[in-house]
Amino acid sequence: MGRRIAIFGDVHANLDALEVVLADCREQGVDSYLCTGDVVGYNACPHECLEIVRSLGCPVVKGNHDHYVASTADLSDFNPHAAAVVEWTRSMLDDEELQYLNDLPFTETKMGISLVHSTMDRPENFGYVFDNQQAEANFINQRIPICFHGHTHCPMIYEKQMTGVFRIDPQDFVLRPGRKYFINVGSVGQPRDGDPRATYVIYDAAQRLVSYRRLEYDVAAAQARIRAAGLPERLAERLACGQ
DSSP: SSSSEEEEOOOOOOOHHHHHHHHHHHHOOOOOOEOOOSSSSSSSOOHHHHHHHHTTTBOOOOOHHHHHSSOOOOTTTSHHHHHHHHHHHHHHHHHHHHHHHHHHHSEEEEEEEEEESSSSGGGGGOOOOOOHHHEEEHHHHOSSSEEEOOSSSSOOEEETTEEEEEESSSSOOEEETOEEEEOOOOOSOOOOOOSSEEEEEETTTTTTTEEEEEOOOOHHHHHHHHTTTTHHHHHHHHHHHTO
C-alpha cells in the first residue's frame, strides 16, 4: 500500500463514471485504492464495473446493494426501482461473481484506516448518517481515528472533538491529531447532493490531507445504457441532476 490513496464507492454499475474516476486517479499519482462498497446496483454495467474494481486488488467492503444482489434476501425495504435493478443484476452476474459479493466483509482496516459502507455501529444494518447525532452513534463504535464510508451518496466530513461532533462540508481538509473523522467519499455512479459529477476522495497520508475530486463524465452514455437494458427511466433521469 502506498501513501496517496484513492477512496471511492457507490459505483453502482456506472461504467462511464468509473472509467473517468480511475483515469483521474492515474493522473493524480494514486498508488493505492480503497472501495466503500456498492459496486453494483442502479446502473447497467454490473459485470464490467465488478471486473474493473476486482482488477485493482484493493480492499472492498460490502454495500447494501452488493449484499442484496448476492443473496435471496427480502427486498421489501428497497424502493421499487432499486428492487427491480437488484433482480436484474442478479441475472447478469455469474455464480462466481455473486459469491465474491457475498464474501465481502462489512468492515476493513488497512494502513490505520477503517472502511465501512454505512456505519461502524451494526454495519450489517446499513444505517444512514445525515447529521451529527447519527454520526455520534458511529463514533462510539469507531476504534480507528480515520474511517471512510459511503451509502448516502452525499460527500461530508464529520469530526469528533472533546466538545462534540462537527460537520464539515466537502473540501480539501487536513485531519487534525487527537480527533476522530468519519468521512463520506460521495458517489462515483449516482451522486445525490445536487451535483451530478462523479465524486471520490484522495487521501495523502503523509500530509493527512483529504481532497475531494469531482469529475464530469458522459452522463448521456450512462443514461443510454440504462434505457437499453430496460431499467426504470427514473434511474436515467436522476443522473443528470445528481438527485
